[in-house]
Every structure is written in structure tokens, then in C-alpha cells.
Amino acid sequence: MVTAAIWPALDYSRVPYRLYHDTELYRREQESIFQGPVWNYLGLDTEIPNPGDFRATYVGDTPVVFNRDEAGAVRAFVNRCAHRGALVRRELCGNAREHTCLYHQWCYGLDGRLTAIPFRRGIRGKGGMGPSFDMGAHGLRRLKVERINGAIFGTLCDDAEPLETYLGPPILTQLRRLLDRPVTVLGYNRQRVKANWKLYAENTRDNYHASLLHEFLVTFGLDRSTQIGGVTMDARHRHNITWAEADSDDEEAAKAAYAGARIRSNFLTLKDPELVKFRRERADPLNLAVTSVFPSSVFVQISNSLAIRQIRPRGIDEVEIFQTMFGYADDAPDMVHHRLRQANLVGPAGLVSMEDGEALELAHKASKPDPDSATVIELGGAGEISDRDYRVTDVPLRGFWSYYAELLGIEPTGAVR
């Protein structure tokens, strides 16, 4: 049983490998985190424009379906029949007037209420449900739903704080920036990584690895740690924005900095430089903004490629990264083409992301046999958890662990937050 005694340091600068491999802990995470007082990105308004439109997704490993009801409201439910626990909606998306379970055809409305049970009164007066059966108490389990500029979030916890409070000012501002006009879905991609889900959640907060692991960034001069950038968190330090500004560093200084890291800065030029060319879309100079929302949602701008990722745990040893690629509804055809081209940068085959799959599997594999050893998280200093205006840091990982410990009830006395 993992308890508050597990932490070797009160600032979360050491995380025992057991936390990535303990199967009992996995169950506790599902209950205390994913079914706890957190908000999870479910999908986009634009994916379900019409009444009856639905999509299936997950909150943690709980199957969820969200739809638009007859009145136009967005509703979300656990995708599980109240009768025998079967998946009610089998298709990933579609349009329907109701959700009917395959097994015994129990039928639910778009508001999740149980509307019909076959043979409820039996046949010729025999069989069926008893008179005391309460239809109203056997609907699909509802999620509370809130939206930020067309991004739909859900929570399984009735006591969760309001979404905007949960996100906090800097995160809210960043989401509103990324979703500042109507969006269009360009497609989806999926990746199955043999690693614990938290390794990926950490990875999206890890500014240090980007230009070292993803050598393409530096080799082709797309993004370097010498640029102006940093990490910005919410007050509780559970979420994080990793950001950088375009064209904000000096070519020679960058080459000198990376010489020591054995990485060839601007070593190569592309035959098609448009692949990495940043087209500024708004007043601010950000060409990198990766916003991680605890526990499992990531809003991503890398140059002009835009995406929202869901981190979907699939047991202790595997995670699915489900990514929705999008553009804006008012994009000119040439801009759509540019985004499709820059989609080469991200996803399972991404020129600046494919390495994550390999790095996470290496970390998961080698840490498993030695649960009492611990990972080191000290870039940008140990101790206090706070924002940084530089890029060689992994401080937001400690923020993640701090809130993780709180939700699991394993926060040690005197721990930093």
C-alpha cells in the first residue's frame, strides 16, 4: 500500500519508480483522480453540431459518451448500462435519437434517463420487472459538463469546483487564446505506448527534454532552449503552460550552447522550409504553447499545428495518446494545407514527437524491476515550485506530483505545493 511515507523528499524532487508500476495504485488513481474532483477534456462542440450527434471517449479508463440533446445542450454519461453493466453505445460517433443497449435493449434518452425496458410488465401478466422498480433511479450515470470556447470538459465528481476556477487565470487565458475562433477538426491520431500514463503527463510538462530528445528541432533550427520561453502554472501548480517565443534567440549563441550537448544546431536545411515556417496568427509572438491540464488533457500549439490530446490510461503498463488535430473554420485553403503539412511535426510519426514513444518505453521498462529507486527532478532547482522564465527546467513535474499526492491522500506533512 502506497502511503505518504513513500516520498523521499518533500519537494517531489525524487519520485520512486513504484509510483509508475504499482497495480493497486492504478485502481486508486481511477477512483481518486479520474473519478475525483478533476475536469477532463471530452471533445469539441463542433464534433456534435446537431441534436442526437454523439461521440464516445474515456475519462481515465471509464468509457464515456457525450451528445447533444433535443434542446441543443451537451450531455455526457458513463457509457455503461444500468442493467448488466454493458457498453451501451458501441460506435465511436454517430447520430441517434436514443441510446439502446445491445444486450437487453434497455433504452436511454439523450438526457441519459432510462426511457424503456422491454417486457417491463412481462408477457400475459407473467414475468417482467416488479412494480417497485424505479426507472428514474436507473439512468446512465451523468457527468457534469462545462465548456471553454467550444471545448467540452466533464467531471464525474459532483463536488468538483467550477471549471474556470479549476483551470485558474493563466491556463484559462491560454485555452481561450487557442480557441479564440470557431474550430474545424482536421483529423485524429492515436498512439499506444507501453508506459505508465504519468510518464506521458510528465513529458508534456518537461521543458528540458524537448530540444535534446527531439533533435530535429535543433538540427533544422525550429526551436531551441536559447529562445525566450518558460513555464507558467496555475496557483496550485497542477497545470502548466510550456511556452516559447518565435525568433527570439541569437544564431551564434544557440550554436555555442548546443555544442556542449552534442547536438548539431542548424546543421541541416530543409528542401521545403515551409515545413517548419511559423506563420504568426495573432498579436503575441508565441510559436510554442503546450498547456497541460491535470490530469490528462493537453492543448497544443507547435508552430501552426494545433491539437488537443487526451491521455488515456490502459492499465498500469500502457497509455493511449488520442490526439485531435484542428484548424480554424475561417482558415483559407492555403492555411489548411499549411496545417496539414505541419501535422508532420506531431503525433506518433511526428518529426518532433515520435521520440517520446521510445523514451517513455525505455523509462518504463528499466524502472520496473527496481521500485524503490527514484527518478530525479531537479532541473531549474529543487525546493519551491514556481514559474520559470527560462526553458531548461522540469519544475512543473513537481507541481503535477504535488497535486497527485493531494488527491490520492498521500501528501506528506510539510510538503511543498
Next chain:
Amino acid sequence: MTTERHRIHDLLAEYGALLDAARYDDWLVLFADACSYQVVPRENADAGLPAALIFCDTRAVLEDRIRALQEANKFNIHSDRHLIGLPRITGDGAGEIGVETPFAVFQTDQEGETRLFATGLYRDRLVTVGGTLKIRDKLVLLDTFAVPSLLATPL
């Protein structure tokens, strides 16, 4: 017609053999000067959505992709084995041939463990350049769109 079918078979066999031997520069020679190469998740194709996993709409982008693979990208150490099925000629005219071919790619790691990595369908438009059959457009329609680990070496 027999000759044309033989040429298509030879091109597909060469395609798989060069990828499995990691001879990517030689593999590029199989493409025409004006060419495209895309790997598209089946879920996107079925929904009419354009986003690809690999989107090389010109030869320049395809060459950049291979250069990056050789010089910058890091990925799981493995070898590929393409099993390419029977080509179905879907169209023949205006100097080009349409061909659909099912494929499977197995990956084997350094310790000899093999896994099915991907299945899917090649949709090719082939042209004859200087007496040689070349790939003008290749669409890799990926059935296995929940990509295991990562996708680095071409399918």
C-alpha cells in the same frame, strides 16, 4: 497486360525489399520526380478528414522526411518485414495505372521479438518514366491506426 502486371509486381517487391533493408535513399528512387506519399489513419479516411500521420505532398517534403529519419530522429531499434499482397489494378489510362495492394508490416526488436506493427492498403498511382515504372502518388491507408509505440520507418 502480362508484362504490365509483372512490372507492377517487381515494383512492389522492390519497394518492400528496400524498406526492409533500410535502404531509404534507394527507396526514394522508386518515386517519380513529382510525387506524393501519405500515411492516413483509416478512421480519418472513413470520416472524410484530411489529416495524415505522414504528409509528403511533394518530393521535397518526402526527401526531408527521409533525411530527418537518417540524421535527427530517434526511434525504437528494430527491423521491418513487409508482406505485400496481390496488387489489384483499379484503373489504367491517361498514362497512369491505379493499383490497390494490401500489406502487413512486422517489426522485430533487437532481442528477436516480432510483433505485427501495421496492416493496411496501398493506393498507388503509377507512371512510366523513361521506360521504368515509378510511383507518382502513394496513399498508405492505415488499418492499424492505434500506432504501436511510434511510426518512424516508412510503411
